[in-house]
Each structure stands twice: as C-alpha cells, then as structure tokens.
Amino acid sequence: xxxxxxxxxxxxxxxxxxxxxxxxxxxxxxxxxxxxxxxxxxxxxxxxxxxxxxxxxxxxxxxxxxxxxxxxxxxxxxxxxxxxxxxxxxxxxxxxxxxxxxxxxxxxxxxxxxxxxxxxxxxxxxxxxxxxxxxxxxxxxxxxxxxxxxxxxxxxxxxxxxxxxxxxxxxxxxxxxxxxxxxxxxxxxxxxxxxxxxxxxxxxxxxxxxxxxxxxxxxxxxxxxxxxxxxxxxxxxxxxxxxxxxxxxxxxxxxxxxxxxxxxxxxxxxxxxxxxxxxxxxxxxxxxxxxxxxxxxxxxxxxxxxxxxxxxxxxxxxxxxxxxxxxxxxxxxxxxxxxxxxxxxxxxxxxxxxxxxxxxxxxxxxxx
Numbered sequence: 001x002x003x004x005x006x007x008x009x010x011x012x013x014x015x016x017x018x019x020x021x022x023x024x025x026x027x028x029x030x031x032x033x034x035x036x037x038x039x040x041x042x043x044x045x046x047x048x049x050x051x052x053x054x055x056x057x058x059x060x061x062x063x064x065x066x067x068x069x070x071x072x073x074x075x076x077x078x079x080x081x082x083x084x085x086x087x088x089x090x091x092x093x094x095x096x097x098x099x100x101x102x103x104x105x106x107x108x109x110x111x112x113x114x115x116x117x118x119x120x121x122x123x124x125x126x127x128x129x130x131x132x133x134x135x136x137x138x139x140x141x142x143x144x145x146x147x148x149x150x151x152x153x154x155x156x157x158x159x160x161x162x163x164x165x166x167x168x169x170x171x172x173x174x175x176x177x178x179x180x181x182x183x184x185x186x187x188x189x190x191x192x193x194x195x196x197x198x199x200x201x202x203x204x205x206x207x208x209x210x211x212x213x214x215x216x217x218x219x220x221x222x223x224x225x226x227x228x229x230x231x232x233x234x235x236x237x238x239x240x241x242x243x244x245x246x247x248x249x250x251x252x253x254x255x256x257x258x259x260x261x262x263x264x265x266x267x268x269x270x271x272x273x274x275x276x277x278x279x280x281x282x283x284x285x286x287x288x289x290x291x292x293x294x295x296x297x298x299x300x301x302x303x304x305x306x307x308x309x310x311x312x313x314x315x316x317x318x319x320x321x322x323x324x325x326x327x328x329x330x331x332x333x334x335x336x337x338x339x340x341x342x343x344x345x346x347x348x349x350x351x352x353x354x355x356x357x358x359x360x361x362x363x364x365x366x367x368x
Contacts (some may be wrong), residue, residue, distance in 0.1 A: 049097040069164040086349040096125040118149040140343040142224035143168040173339040185316030211250045212305035218248025219336035223343040239339035254290030275318035288368040309357040
C-alpha cells in the first residue's frame, strides 16, 4: 500500500507546481510547504486504509494515527473497526487498497493553524474466503478528508502536528429531507394492494424500454460528483437515484395524476429526493411517465438499475436507496450510491441491524 501512495505523489507535486486558479485556497503558504502538508495528509489517509488490511488489523495496535482531538480519535477508531466488521461479515478480506485520485484540495493558514481539505477516491480490492481470486469489481469509494495541523519550527525545518482529522462517513447522513407525513410505513405499504396498470391506451399509448445499462453508466459517471443541473441535498441518495433513472435510464418525469415524480429548477416532488416517498411512488405508479417497481424476495434476482432500500433505524421508513450496477462472483448485487459516494459497494455492507428491501424496477415505462 505504501508504494502505491508514494508512487502517486510525484503527480501530486506536479499538480501543485501548476495549480488551476480555483484548485487551492491558501494564505502565505509556499509551494514547498503545501506539498509537505498534502504529503503528510496522504500518509495519514494511507494509514487509515492500510489498517483494514489483514496483516495490519490483527495487530494489537490497530490505528497508528494519533489525533489531539480525543473525540475525533475515538470516531476514527470506531469507524475503522466497523469497516473491518463489514468486510468480515461478508466472509471476505481486503487484499489491496489503492488511491486512485486526489481532488478538490483546499488549504488555508491562520497563524500556526493550517486547515486542509481534499477529496480522495480509493479502490478497495477484496476476496471471499472461499474463492481463489480477488473480486473482479473493486469497491470504489470517494470521501472528503479534513485536517487541522499546527506548525512549529526547529533549526532545520517546519514540523506539523495533527490536531484533528475527520472524514466523510455514512454515520454523518442519518436524516433525510422530510418525508410526506401522510405516507404509510413500509410494512403497511407492503400490505396495501398495488394498483394494476391501466389498459386505457388514451392514457398510455407508447411503451418504452427502461435503459438499465444507461442508468448504470450514469451512476458510474456521477457517483462521486454532482450534476450541476440538479441541486444537492444534505442526504443526496434518492436525488442521485432519480437522476440515474431519468437521465441515464431515459425515463420521463411524471407530471400528472395523484402520484408525481419530477424536478424543475430548484423545485421537486418529495418522491424525487426522499427514499420512502420514492418507493411509495414507484410501487403505485400506473400512469404515463415515471417508472414502476415491486418488491422481490431474492436479492440475486435484482436486475441492473433496480434498487436496494434500507431502514437503518428500524422505524418502518426507508432511510436510504442504492442502485444495482454490477454483481460479485457469488451473484450478489453491487450498488452505487450518494452520501456517501460509493460504486460497486456490496449491498449488505451496512450495520447488521439494518433492514433491507429488494425493489425490482419495471422493464418498461409509458408515455401518452
């Protein structure tokens, strides 16, 4: 892992030598010092991910990162332990973790305090314990990492002490835009009879194929960035799913009827951006525009472009959605999502108390 990260640094140094005008924000920090600070941050990120590898996480000292902020230290240790639990419960282990890209670098200094923010994309290669080969599709994740350093000088050079280190994590996204309070919880929704599609050709005159591969391509292209045509929500998962179905899958928005699904300007229906509302809409959608969906019991039957729904709090309401983009060697779906940004994430890599629901999208949608 160390060789991978250090091999990436020469490119980063070139980036700093000729930075785009909006790539950096800094106050009287020399190019040499900026390079040192970013190298130190990348070494810390490397340690964070290296701790997930088997030869490291079995050691007594799991986290070789010391943060002065004790709350951040405890948070880091808990997240690393949880991530180890995720892969262990899958019956797998990480074989290699590579840094693929470093972007959105922001540095500023006030007196001796230096703040650094950067977005890092990594590929996590893993192997199931009953398999002889590493999985074909690595788990891609992109996270924003934020550091606070203090600087001091000795006779030879400046020294940097790590004061705080935080990074984006799913524990930061436990709430969503307010759902429609009139909608029933999941189990009651399951018991409700789904309205059969109408045969009135005056309402639905043309049948269109849902472009599943297009939805997957959109998910890959935008999994770790935001399409400027849409606003970004604090919990952006369902907004991302709606975009993939609409822009990638070629499904028209639904402007009419009792159930609607649309985005325009800075306005949208809650079914566009809220997980529970979207599932309620999709299960009952039977008119022109939009895409219907239904529950299935076997996760391996989910098609590309179908969804996995998550109830993190076990309160009967969907908290999160991800979209199926690939399959592992066991035929289990791999998903893409926003908040946080992942691609080829194993569908069940969440806390064991989470309830899952498998939502098969229809093959066709209709226009009038």
